[in-house]
Amino acid sequence: MSQPTAKTWDEFMEGVWRQNPVFVMVLGMCPALAVTVSAINALSMGVATTFVLICSCALVSMTRRFTPKEVRIAVYIVIIATFVTAVDYAIQAISLALYDALGAFIQLIVVNCIILGRAEAHAAKNPPLPAMINAAGMGLGFTIGLFALGSVREIFGAGALFGVPLFGEGFQPWVVMVLPPGGFFVLGCWLLLFAAIERRKQRKLVEVTENV
Amino acid sequence: MSIEIRSAPHIKAPRSVEMIMRHVVWSLMPICAFYIYQYGLSAFASLVVVTGSCLLTERWFTKTGTQSGDISDYSAVITGLLLALSLPPGFPLWMGAVAGFVAIALGKALFGGIGFNVFNPALVGRAFVQAAFPQAIATYTPSFLPGRFHEMVPSSMAVPFMQPADVLEWLKLKQLDALAGATPLAKWKFEGVLAGAEELVTSLSGHMAVGPSPALILVCGIYLAMRRFMDWRIPAAILGSAGLTAWILFAISPERFPNPFFMLFSGGLILGAVYMATDMATSPVTPKGMWVYGAFIGLMTVVIRYYSGLPEGVMYAILLGNAATPLIERITQPTPFGKSALARLGQVKRGASYPLHPGYISREDAGAVTPKKRFLPNKPKREDRES
Numbered sequence: 257m258s259q260p261t262a263k264t265w266d267e268f269m270e271g272v273w274r275q276n277p278v279f280v281m282v283l284g285m286c287p288a289l290a291v292t293v294s295a296i297n298a299l300s301m302g303v304a305t306t307f308v309l310i311c312s313c314a315l316v317s318m319t320r321r322f323t324p325k326e327v328r329i330a331v332y333i334v335i336i337a338t339f340v341t342a343v344d345y346a347i348q349a350i351s352l353a354l355y356d357a358l359g360a361f362i363q364l365i366v367v368n369c370i371i372l373g374r375a376e377a378h379a380a381k382n383p384p385l386p387a388m389i390n391a392a393g394m395g396l397g398f399t400i401g402l403f404a405l406g407s408v409r410e411i412f413g414a415g416a417l418f419g420v421p422l423f424g425e426g427f428q429p430w431v432v433m434v435l436p437p438g439g440f441f442v443l444g445c446w447l448l449l450f451a452a453i454e455r456r457k458q459r460k461l462v463e464v465t466e467n468v
Numbered sequence: 469m470s471i472e473i474r475s476a477p478h479i480k481a482p483r484s485v486e487m488i489m490r491h492v493v494w495s496l497m498p499i500c501a502f503y504i505y506q507y508g509l510s511a512f513a514s515l516v517v518v519t520g521s522c523l524l525t526e527r528w529f530t531k532t533g534t535q536s537g538d539i540s541d542y543s544a545v546i547t548g549l550l551l552a553l554s555l556p557p558g559f560p561l562w563m564g565a566v567a568g569f570v571a572i573a574l575g576k577a578l579f580g581g582i583g584f585n586v587f588n589p590a591l592v593g594r595a596f597v598q599a600a601f602p603q604a605i606a607t608y609t610p611s612f613l614p615g616r617f618h619e620m621v622p623s624s625m626a627v628p629f630m631q632p633a634d635v636l637e638w639l640k641l642k643q644l645d646a647l648a649g650a651t652p653l654a655k656w657k658f659e660g661v662l663a664g665a666e667e668l669v670t671s672l673s674g675h676m677a678v679g680p681s682p683a684l685i686l687v688c689g690i691y692l693a694m695r696r697f698m699d700w701r702i703p704a705a706i707l708g709s710a711g712l713t714a715w716i717l718f719a720i721s722p723e724r725f726p727n728p729f730f731m732l733f734s735g736g737l738i739l740g741a742v743y744m745a746t747d748m749a750t751s752p753v754t755p756k757g758m759w760v761y762g763a764f765i766g767l768m769t770v771v772i773r774y775y776s777g778l779p780e781g782v783m784y785a786i787l788l789g790n791a792a793t794p795l796i797e798r799i800t801q802p803t804p805f806g807k808s809a810l811a812r813l814g815q816v817k818r819g820a821s822y823p824l825h826p827g828y829i830s831r832e833d834a835g836a837v838t839p840k841k842r843f844l845p846n847k848p849k850r851e852d853r854e855s
Contacts (some may be wrong), residue, residue, distance in 0.1 A: 428563075
């Protein structure tokens with residue numbers, strides 16, 4: 257029993273950490289740079305993408321046996337578009353302000369390369385349950401990535417997190433952080449941080465193997 | 469006795485990066501002194517803090533090995549001094565420190581250190597703070613305020629990450645006439661008030677919110693050019709092209725555009741032309757390219773000043789020029805000695821001293837046959853690597 261659990265956990269963590277869509281694979285950069293002006297926008301974008309990712313991967317995986325190879329991309333797009341439409345209406349019903357803030361990027365989840373990539377690379381080859389677990393991991397990784405960008409940009413750009421002011425009156429907002437260049441700066445800094453962690457880990461690994 | 473075979477140059481002047489940079493720093497000293505004389509204590513604090521921030525960042529990046537070069541080559545000092553001179557004197561010190569850090573980290577260390585940077589580091593720092601703190605960077609204080617040597621501008625001492633104090637209130641207490649706290653360029657752009665050319669050249673009369681005297685900067689620049697620490701072509705081309713463009717526009721409609729002298733001596737054009745555009749790593753090395761580069765910067769400066777929402781355009785003009793530098797160098801390669809006759813006959817496509825498509829980039833020009841692909845016999849399989 258322990259064997260499958262370990263493998264499932266591994267599959268889940270693959271998307272969260274080792275193959276993180278934002279920090280490692282650098283996929284889905286359009287929403288990652290465009291809607292991460294505040295933490296709440298980033299988080300809801302991540303949740304919406306995760307929902308679409310899990311549902312469409314499950315359906316793609318279920319229909320994998322009788323999907324003709326030649327038209328599979330069109331089939332995936334139709335499946336993804338269905339769930340995106342559902343999410344689109346759901347967000348509109350829950351919060352109109354959020355819907356306006358996210359704008360066209362909710363509809364653009366259809367062309368998010370993480371979802372199409374997962375459907376093509378994983379869901380089309382695996383049974384529904386592993387496909388959903390993998391998709392959930394990827395979705396969580398994407399949400400974490402977006403949140404990391406959104407929170408830093410909101411803290412610097414507005415002095416707040418989730419709309420709660422952190423520094424009190426008289427905080428000087430860094431206007432650049434809520435502008436497009438700020439997205440690139442913050443993404444670059446996060447990538448730098450992860451590259452530095454990775455390099456340190458490699459160096460330690462080399463030291464350990466040398467000592468042995 | 470051993471014979472050493474080397475490629476040119478064979479005669480070297482006793483001249484190093486560090487020595488050139490040191491001379492530039494010395495030539496900046498009178499300008500800094502004048503700036504402190506104009507604005508007093510807060511100008512001094514701004515110079516010290518921004519340069520210190522640049523030096524600390526440089527020290528950290530050279531020590532951790534991210535960046536080549538050495539902190540003792542004075543290049544970070546130049547970056548810091550130029551950055552401080554281009555910021556308003558009452559700029560909050562913590563924002564100045566941010567600008568210094570961004571200048572070295574983003575403008576220099578990221579590219580690999582001295583000589584590798586694509587953009588002038590001081591201008592990268594300034595562009596960042598201009599985008600981040602647009603209000604603070606547009607707030608100038610008048611020069612020659614009474615009591616400037618024992619009182620700082622209140623906005624200088626803002627608590628880090630907090631908004632600076634209101635300077636206009638403080639200026640009202642001083643009770644001086646005609647204090648708008650705007651630079652001559654902003655005054656012309658938004659209020660239609662034109663300052664006289666003589667006042668601008670010396671920066672000495674009245675309480676104008678201007679940088680150090682353009683005349684002094686030109687004198688220091690001439691010293692550098694005479695010692696050949698700087699190429700005279702770039703400032704000459706920038707000033708010539710900016711002056712010419714402004715003069716043509718002035719001739720077309722004198723009531724709409726200011727006179728060319730105002731264009732040349734206001735804002736940071738002289739400082740930018742003499743000290744920032746001539747940065748050796750970011751400007752073309754070919755003589756013809758220097759003229760093209762300077763003419764482009766001068767033209768862009770006038771265009772941005774006249775037709776955009778910003779009052780000042782020197783910074784963006786120079787950054788655009790820096791970006792165009794590799795292209796300019798490529799199209800202005802000098803003809804090597806002895807090649808010109810062939811070039812005229814059309815035998816040589818272009819008088820480049822290196823092939824435009826070297827063999828390691830493209831084999832098609834040389835008509836070479838691409839070698840057949842050979843696969844490794846023991847290429848590791850995908851499954852092996854993953855397990």
